[in-house]
Amino acid sequence: xxxxxxxxxxxxxxLAPANLLACFAGVLIGTVVGVLPGIGPIGAMALLLPSTFxxxxxxxxxxxxxxxxxxxxxxxxxxxxxxxxGEAASxxxxxxxxxxxxxxxxxxxxxxxxxxxFVAGTLGVLGLVVVGVGLAGAxxxxxxxxxxxxxxMGLVVLSRLSGGSLARAGVMVAVGLALGxxxxxxxxxxxxFTFGAVALAQGIELVPVAMGLxxxxxxxxxxxxxxxxxxxxxxxxxxxxxxxxxxRRAVPAMLRGSGLGFxxxxxxxPAAVLSTFLSYxxxxxxxRRPEEFGHGAIEGVAGPEAANNGATAGALxxxxxxxxxxxxxxxxxxxxxxxxxxxxxxLLVSQHPELFYGVAASMWVGNAMLLILNLPxxxxxxxxxxxPQHLLLAGIVLLALVxxxxxxNSLLDLWxxxxxxxxxxxxxxxxxxxALIVLALVLGPMMEKTLRQTLFMARGDPWVVLARPLTLAxxxxxxxxxxLPPALRAARRLAPVHAPxxxx
Amino acid sequence: MPMPVALLVGALLLATVSPVALxxxxxxxxxxxxxxxxxxxxxVARGLADAVKKHLPRPVVVVNRPGGAGTIGMAxxxxxxxxxxxxxxxxxxxxAVQPHLTALPYRTPxxxxxxxxxxxxxxxxxxRADAPFRSAxxxxxxxxxxxxRVRVGVPGLGTILxxxxxxxxxxxxxxxxxxxxxxxxxxxxxxxGHVDVALAHPAPVLPHVRAGRIRVIGVFQEGRxxxxxxxxxxxxxxxxxxxxxxxxxxxxxxxxxxxxxxLHDAFRKALAEPAFVELAHTHRFDIDYRPGDEVRRxxxxxxxxxxxxxRQLGLAKP
Numbered sequence: 001x002x003x004x005x006x007x008x009x010x011x012x013x014x015l016a017p018a019n020l021l022a023c024f025a026g027v028l029i030g031t032v033v034g035v036l037p038g039i040g041p042i043g044a045m046a047l048l049l050p051s052t053f054x055x056x057x058x059x060x061x062x063x064x065x066x067x068x069x070x071x072x073x074x075x076x077x078x079x080x081x082x083x084x085x086g087e088a089a090s091x092x093x094x095x096x097x098x099x100x101x102x103x104x105x106x107x108x109x110x111x112x113x114x115x116x117x118f119v120a121g122t123l124g125v126l127g128l129v130v131v132g133v134g135l136a137g138a139x140x141x142x143x144x145x146x147x148x149x150x151x152x153m154g155l156v157v158l159s160r161l162s163g164g165s166l167a168r169a170g171v172m173v174a175v176g177l178a179l180g181x182x183x184x185x186x187x188x189x190x191x192x193f194t195f196g197a198v199a200l201a202q203g204i205e206l207v208p209v210a211m212g213l214x215x216x217x218x219x220x221x222x223x224x225x226x227x228x229x230x231x232x233x234x235x236x237x238x239x240x241x242x243x244x245x246x247x248r249r250a251v252p253a254m255l256r257g258s259g260l261g262f263x264x265x266x267x268x269x270p271a272a273v274l275s276t277f278l279s280y281x282x283x284x285x286x287x288r289r290p291e292e293f294g295h296g297a298i299e300g301v302a303g304p305e306a307a308n309n310g311a312t313a314g315a316l317x318x319x320x321x322x323x324x325x326x327x328x329x330x331x332x333x334x335x336x337x338x339x340x341x342x343x344x345x346x347l348l349v350s351q352h353p354e355l356f357y358g359v360a361a362s363m364w365v366g367n368a369m370l371l372i373l374n375l376p377x378x379x380x381x382x383x384x385x386x387x388p389q390h391l392l393l394a395g396i397v398l399l400a401l402v403x404x405x406x407x408x409n410s411l412l413d414l415w416x417x418x419x420x421x422x423x424x425x426x427x428x429x430x431x432x433x434x435a436l437i438v439l440a441l442v443l444g445p446m447m448e449k450t451l452r453q454t455l456f457m458a459r460g461d462p463w464v465v466l467a468r469p470l471t472l473a474x475x476x477x478x479x480x481x482x483x484l485p486p487a488l489r490a491a492r493r494l495a496p497v498h499a500p501x502x503x504x
Numbered sequence: 505m506p507m508p509v510a511l512l513v514g515a516l517l518l519a520t521v522s523p524v525a526l527x528x529x530x531x532x533x534x535x536x537x538x539x540x541x542x543x544x545x546x547x548v549a550r551g552l553a554d555a556v557k558k559h560l561p562r563p564v565v566v567v568n569r570p571g572g573a574g575t576i577g578m579a580x581x582x583x584x585x586x587x588x589x590x591x592x593x594x595x596x597x598x599x600a601v602q603p604h605l606t607a608l609p610y611r612t613p614x615x616x617x618x619x620x621x622x623x624x625x626x627x628x629x630x631x632r633a634d635a636p637f638r639s640a641x642x643x644x645x646x647x648x649x650x651x652x653r654v655r656v657g658v659p660g661l662g663t664i665l666x667x668x669x670x671x672x673x674x675x676x677x678x679x680x681x682x683x684x685x686x687x688x689x690x691x692x693x694x695x696x697g698h699v700d701v702a703l704a705h706p707a708p709v710l711p712h713v714r715a716g717r718i719r720v721i722g723v724f725q726e727g728r729x730x731x732x733x734x735x736x737x738x739x740x741x742x743x744x745x746x747x748x749x750x751x752x753x754x755x756x757x758x759x760x761x762x763x764x765x766x767l768h769d770a771f772r773k774a775l776a777e778p779a780f781v782e783l784a785h786t787h788r789f790d791i792d793y794r795p796g797d798e799v800r801r802x803x804x805x806x807x808x809x810x811x812x813x814x815r816q817l818g819l820a821k822p
Binding site for chain 2: 409
């Protein structure tokens, strides 16, 4: 079956009433858990897993995939309107989305996020069908040394996320890395920094840290200053849509974000979260006015929101072609298949074409549904801000607490949430960038794990690492990012000596 | 005191003296699955909760308490009130290996009540289809000739799969380099050529075997595996290592014998339910019933041998 035939066949599967219903249920649930702080797609899928027994494997995967990418749509809403990330992959959206809302452009930010997600979803499905299986082969060439170099490079490059001083960024990264070492080390079972408390063995989870640093901290800050959430004068759809100029800036960012996100989806780790950081860093680097970032740059919303959707499509490649989940969320997509006895692998496309093409086509259908669902809802979501603020904020705190608890049934997660709220509140007073803690918490454990695997493989022989061209290239890029700016500054100091000679 | 009132008082007294003896279970039973939703432990737990419905008057509710390589959930069960309303799915590594690695609220198999063994997941050893080793014998010979050169991917240090490999290394007197991965990530690492050999459970390996990319060269169990009949057991090759990953039903210490009996009988019937047998077939695990005292003996044996092994490997806490 060619890709085109496959897609056509896929649409007949995706448009069958039962699958259409599964798709709609998935994207609706996804949007809701995305909007609600605390509970994200992983928690929702874990809760719903037993109910998928009643579905066919194809319907089950269609529904779960819908929850996964649907949450990426919903997540941006609460980030933009109240600076509370709906889920971890929307942390970056807080940086500029909330600033846009403060300037009265909440509607534009929401619209751009929804359209960006749709663009990325469409391109991602295309990528999955056309190059998907081939890319899985390419992903196999990445072994522990490559992944280790990739995380080193990622950490170095992305820690320059928001500008500001290198030392301040370094402190935040160090805090994030340190938090990532708490708990039982997953490869050898050694407990670290648990002080004998068994509960701490589970470690510091990403969700409560992200919710605390952004959501709870924002609410504390509002309570302290008696500040107000952004006010929106008009909720007429016309006034909420982006202007021509905003579109012009957002569309290229969406396209770049889509591509980046898809590629990051192929890498083991929380791909959706990482892709948003990467896209934000790229947009800031390419922007004509990088100083706007952090003050409501529309590219900073469009790029990351497209990227996290692209990543959901990319993450399906290793899942379906190798049968191995690379991201925590795709582990649950896999579970939805294996409870029906379908173990994906290299033969999935030929043995279960209805599943592969059906899910791919349904993702496009689901993305279209989400767009239709989300654009009219913008008005509704924006009017939420008209609720009495004390009720809205208390409600958000309650939802964050309940949602966070529901993921692991863990009281520790609640304490982390509250503590991180206080920490985040303090950090913004001191002018630190809390997003870097989230970034380091994601990358740190990946870096440590792959470094250890590399060391095991190397047995003390550095050539094992340096003889791999990809690894070497990535490490050199990381070194250049650290070394070049000071070197250039030094060069500039020397330059005036020669300058008069050239321009007498 | 009129007769009916006296009877009532008597009944109340009796109820406060031995509440469980009268009516167990008197509310839903919590079954703690110490690993995340969607994993093998979770699938077994949910399958059992469903299959046991017919055999208990109250429902069994699965609660996932992941983290700490299963120790958090196990600790929760061990510390629960011993009335049978909180039980858990124990895993052999969580019970027999983890206490050697870290300080936990339980140590030996005497600190909890193993009710019965439920299922076993076999351990298979495999290479890429284009690997130079045709058989496990080839592999060991090659490893003997090139000490430390063969890289073996295992899912984490201190797991049963890792320790099976270490036992093999000791018995065969060969040196191979162990590379630990998380979950089934040793499979893509093998396919990409980053390790030469890997160990896993049958389910995630099977699609790659059918696609002709992976060849299974040995199994750690007593008899040959029906899906990989060409692969010898390591016992046949002269290395008597048959420990697979098994799950057992566990209750807190002090749970009354009568309650343990009720649970044992109900879950034993659940293991024979057609839906559960079907589930076991789908997920390639083996239903492996053994009574509680036998499980305790097996756990003690594993606790001793694997404890010695992790100390030799330097994994145990100092």
